Amino acid sequence: MKFHMNSIRTVSRVLRNRSPSLQLHSNHVLTAQLHSSSKQTNRGGSFGIAFDIDGVILRGHTPIGDSPKALRRLYHDSGSLKIPYLFLTNGGGIPESRRASDLSQILGVNIDPIQVVQGHSPFKNLLKRYENELVVATGKGEPAVVMCEYGFKKAISLDEYASYFNNIDPLSPYKLWTTKQPCNEQRSSSESVPSFVVASERVKAAFVVSDPVDWSRDIQVLCDILRSGGLPGEKSDHQPHMYFAADDLEYQAVFPSERLGMGAFRIALESIFNRIHHKPLEYTSFGKPNPSVFKNAESILKQLQPLTNDGDLNEDNKDMKLNHFETLYMIGDNPSVDIKGARQAGYPWFSILTRTGVFRGKENHTEYPADQVVDTVEEAVEFILQREGNA
Amino acid sequence: MKFHMNSIRTVSRVLRNRSPSLQLHSNHVLTAQLHSSSKQTNRGGSFGIAFDIDGVILRGHTPIGDSPKALRRLYHDSGSLKIPYLFLTNGGGIPESRRASDLSQILGVNIDPIQVVQGHSPFKNLLKRYENELVVATGKGEPAVVMCEYGFKKAISLDEYASYFNNIDPLSPYKLWTTKQPCNEQRSSSESVPSFVVASERVKAAFVVSDPVDWSRDIQVLCDILRSGGLPGEKSDHQPHMYFAADDLEYQAVFPSERLGMGAFRIALESIFNRIHHKPLEYTSFGKPNPSVFKNAESILKQLQPLTNDGDLNEDNKDMKLNHFETLYMIGDNPSVDIKGARQAGYPWFSILTRTGVFRGKENHTEYPADQVVDTVEEAVEFILQREGNA
Numbered sequence: 001m002k003f004h005m006n007s008i009r010t011v012s013r014v015l016r017n018r019s020p021s022l023q024l025h026s027n028h029v030l031t032a033q034l035h036s037s038s039k040q041t042n043r044g045g046s047f048g049i050a051f052d053i054d055g056v057i058l059r060g061h062t063p064i065g066d067s068p069k070a071l072r073r074l075y076h077d078s079g080s081l082k083i084p085y086l087f088l089t090n091g092g093g094i095p096e097s098r099r100a101s102d103l104s105q106i107l108g109v110n111i112d113p114i115q116v117v118q119g120h121s122p123f124k125n126l127l128k129r130y131e132n133e134l135v136v137a138t139g140k141g142e143p144a145v146v147m148c149e150y151g152f153k154k155a156i157s158l159d160e161y162a163s164y165f166n167n168i169d170p171l172s173p174y175k176l177w178t179t180k181q182p183c184n185e186q187r188s189s190s191e192s193v194p195s196f197v198v199a200s201e202r203v204k205a206a207f208v209v210s211d212p213v214d215w216s217r218d219i220q221v222l223c224d225i226l227r228s229g230g231l232p233g234e235k236s237d238h239q240p241h242m243y244f245a246a247d248d249l250e251y252q253a254v255f256p257s258e259r260l261g262m263g264a265f266r267i268a269l270e271s272i273f274n275r276i277h278h279k280p281l282e283y284t285s286f287g288k289p290n291p292s293v294f295k296n297a298e299s300i301l302k303q304l305q306p307l308t309n310d311g312d313l314n315e316d317n318k319d320m321k322l323n324h325f326e327t328l329y330m331i332g333d334n335p336s337v338d339i340k341g342a343r344q345a346g347y348p349w350f351s352i353l354t355r356t357g358v359f360r361g362k363e364n365h366t367e368y369p370a371d372q373v374v375d376t377v378e379e380a381v382e383f384i385l386q387r388e389g390n391a
Numbered sequence: 392m393k394f395h396m397n398s399i400r401t402v403s404r405v406l407r408n409r410s411p412s413l414q415l416h417s418n419h420v421l422t423a424q425l426h427s428s429s430k431q432t433n434r435g436g437s438f439g440i441a442f443d444i445d446g447v448i449l450r451g452h453t454p455i456g457d458s459p460k461a462l463r464r465l466y467h468d469s470g471s472l473k474i475p476y477l478f479l480t481n482g483g484g485i486p487e488s489r490r491a492s493d494l495s496q497i498l499g500v501n502i503d504p505i506q507v508v509q510g511h512s513p514f515k516n517l518l519k520r521y522e523n524e525l526v527v528a529t530g531k532g533e534p535a536v537v538m539c540e541y542g543f544k545k546a547i548s549l550d551e552y553a554s555y556f557n558n559i560d561p562l563s564p565y566k567l568w569t570t571k572q573p574c575n576e577q578r579s580s581s582e583s584v585p586s587f588v589v590a591s592e593r594v595k596a597a598f599v600v601s602d603p604v605d606w607s608r609d610i611q612v613l614c615d616i617l618r619s620g621g622l623p624g625e626k627s628d629h630q631p632h633m634y635f636a637a638d639d640l641e642y643q644a645v646f647p648s649e650r651l652g653m654g655a656f657r658i659a660l661e662s663i664f665n666r667i668h669h670k671p672l673e674y675t676s677f678g679k680p681n682p683s684v685f686k687n688a689e690s691i692l693k694q695l696q697p698l699t700n701d702g703d704l705n706e707d708n709k710d711m712k713l714n715h716f717e718t719l720y721m722i723g724d725n726p727s728v729d730i731k732g733a734r735q736a737g738y739p740w741f742s743i744l745t746r747t748g749v750f751r752g753k754e755n756h757t758e759y760p761a762d763q764v765v766d767t768v769e770e771a772v773e774f775i776l777q778r779e780g781n782a
Contacts, residue, residue, distance in 0.1 A: 215606035268659035
C-alpha cells in the first residue's frame with residue numbers, strides 16, 4: 001500500500017509543477033492520472049471535496065458564504081461535474097433524491113442524489129438485517145419514507161406506531177399535531193404494514209432518522225419499546241437495537257446561538273432509560289465525526305471521479321474508481337464534528353473550518369484545530385483550487 | 392412536647408372506648424377534643440386524610456376504586472365536612488380553585504379550593520421573592536394563569552416567551568401547536584407583560600408548573616435562559632433559579648404501564664444542560680415525597696378541623712387549629728412518592744398503599760413498605776373509619 005500511495009504522490013507533485021515529463025511508472029493508476037491530466041492540464045481527479053451543509057452552505061434554507069458561487073466553480077461550463085464533491089451532513093429526514101433536487105434548486109447547480117450523504121444514509125447498510133422486520137423510525141421530515149426508499153419493507157413512523165396504542169402518550173390531549181403517515185401513503189395498500197402486525201409483532205429496531213420533533217412522545221414510546229423487548233406492555237430483557245443517524249450535541253441553525261441536536265435527544269433518552277431500566281441503553285450512532293462516515297464519503301467520491309471527465313467513461317476512467325485521492329477536503333463549521341472527524345479519519349483528509357456556523361473564533365479552534373481556517377465556503381473553495389493549481 | 396402528645400393519645404384511647412368518664416387534664420387542647428367528642432361521639436378532629444389523586448381517586452378523568460362513595464363517607468348528611476381531608480397531588484397545571492370545582496363535579500362532593508394541594512402550590516411561598524420579576528412558567532394546562540393567580544405580576548408562559556425569539560426552536564416548522572397565552576388573556580391590557588420587557592429584561596426564575604408538553608422546545612429555551620443569565624443571546628455565569636413542582640420519575644395514568652413524569656423531564660434537562668454548560672444545573676423541586684409537602688398538608692388539615700363541626704367556629708374550635716393530629720393518613724398508589732414521603736415525614740403520618748395505580752403487588756412494597764396495603768381507596772377509607780371508631 002505504501003508504495004502505491006507514494007507513486008500517486010509523485011505523480012501529483014509532477015502534475016502540480018505542470019511538467020509533461022513524467023517518471024516511469026507502469027501501473028494503470030498512473031495511466032489514469034495521466035489521462036486525466038492530459039485532458040484538464042491539472043491534477044484532475046486527485047482531490048475531492050466534502051461540504052457540510054448547515055452553517056457552511058445554508059442557514060435554514062438560505063445560502064450563506066457565497067455558496068452558490070463556490071459550487072459553480074466545481075463544474076465545467078457545460079454544467080457537468082469538474083471536481084468530485086459531495087455533501088456530508090448529519091442532517092436528514094427526507095430521501096437523498098429529494099434533498100438533491102431541493103439543493104439543486106436553492107444553489108443553482110445540478111446535484112445528483114449520490115452526492116448527498118445524510119446522517120441516515122448508512123442505514124441502507126442495515127437492510128439485510130431488518131428488510132422484513134418491523135422497525136420504527138422517527139425524526140422531523142418523513143423518517144418512514146426514508147426507510148422505505150432504502151428498501152425496509154416494514155418500516156413504520158413512530159407517529160403511526162404510537163397511534164395504535166391508546167393513551168400511550170398522556171400529553172397528547174395537549175398537542176395538536178398533524179400526524180403524517182407518508183410511508184403508507186406512498187405504498188400500495190398491499191404493501192402497507194397491517195395494524196395487526198403492529199399490535200402483535202415485536203419491533204426489532206428503532207431508528208432515529210433525523211432530529212425528533214415530539215421529544216416527550218418519542219422518549220416515552222421508545223422507552224416502552226426498548227424495555228418490553230419490542231412490544232409495549234410485554235416483558236423482556238432483550239433490548240431491540242437503537243440506531244441514531246448522528247450524535248451532534250449542538251448545531252448552527254438560523255438562531256444566533258447553537259441549537260440542540262440529535263446528540264442532545266440521545267442524552268435525554270439514555271439518561272431517562274437508564275433510570276427506569278436495570279440495563280443501560282445500548283445504541284449505535286452514525287454521522288460525523290465517526291470515521292466510517294469519512295471512509296464512505298471517500299468511496300462515493302471515487303465513484304464521482306470519472307464524471308469529472310465530461311462523462312467520458314472509458315476503460316482507463318473506470319479503473320480510476322480504484323484510485324486513492326491525494327487530498328480530500330472536509331469543509332465544515334463545527335470543530336467537534338467536521339474537523340474532529342476529518343482529523344480522526346486521517347490521510348487523505350484535510351480539514352477546512354469556516355466562520356459561518358458553530359465556529360466564530362478569530363484564530364483556529366483550540367481543541368480540534370483545522371488544517372485551514374477561512375471565513376466562508378467561497379474562500380475555502382478558492383483556497384483549494386489555488387492549492388491544487390486549479391484556480 | 393412528649394407530655395402533650397401523650398395526653399392527646401390518652402384522650403383518644405378513652406374516646407375510642409366511647410367512655411364518657413375522662414381523666415383530668417386542664418389544658419385547652421383537651422377541652423377542644425372533648426368539645427369535638429361530645430358533639431360527634433368519636434375522635435372527631437384527631438385524624439385527617441390526604442388523598443393522592445392519579446391512580447387512587449381517578450385514572451385520567453374517571454373515578455376508580457369507588458372513590459365517590461369513599462369520599463361521601465367523609466361528609467355529614469348535610470353535605471358539610473365531617474373528617475378533615477385534602478388532596479395531595481404532584482399534578483397540576485390549573486389553579487386550585489378550578490381543580491376543586493372539576494373534582495367536585497367528577498366526584499359528586501363539595502370540595503373547597505383549600506382542600507386541593509397541587510405540586511405547584513408551594514410556589515405561592517416564593518411570591519415575595521419574584522412578585523415583580525420576570526419569570527417564565529411551563530407545563531400542560533395553564534402554567535402562567537396558575538402563577539398569576541398566586542400573585543406573580545410578570546409571569547409569562549414559556550409558550551409566549553419563546554414566541555418573542557424568532558427561530559429559537561428550529562423544530563417549530565414541524566409542529567402545529569395551538570399556542571395559548573392565557574395569562575395575558577385574563578389580564579387587562581394595562582397588566583400584561585409588554586413585549587419590550589420580555590426582549591430586554593432578564594428572566595429571574597423558571598417554574599415547571601406541570602408536566603411539560605413540548606420537551607424539545609422547553610429544554611432548548613430553558614437552556615437558553617439558564618446559560619445566558621436570563622436573556623437568550625447574552626452571556627452570564629449567573630443561572631436564574633429553576634423550580635420544579637414535583638420530581639416524579641413515573642406515574643400511573645390511563646395507559647396500563649407507568650408514564651414518564653416531571654422527574655423524567657428534569658433528568659433530560661439536567662443531563663443536557665450539564666453537557667453544554669460548565670456549571671451543573673441548580674434547581675429546587677417540590678412535591679411528594681418532600682417532607683415539607685407533608686408539613687404543609689398537616690397545617691392545611693388543621694385549618695379544616697373546625698369545619699368538621701358543621702362550621703361551628705366557637706372559641707374552643709379556633710384553638711383546635713393549634714392541635715396536633717394523632718394520625719394523618721396518606722392514601723397513595725406510588726410507593727416511592729406517597730409512601731416514602733409519609734414515612735419520611737414520620738409522626739403523625741400513617742401510610743396506606745392502594746393497588747389501583749403504580750403499585751400492583753400482592754404483598755407490601757419491599758423498598759417502601761406502607762403501614763397498610765389495601766385494594767382500593769374505598770377500602771382505605773373503610774379501614775381508617777373502623778380504626779378510628781368512626782365507621
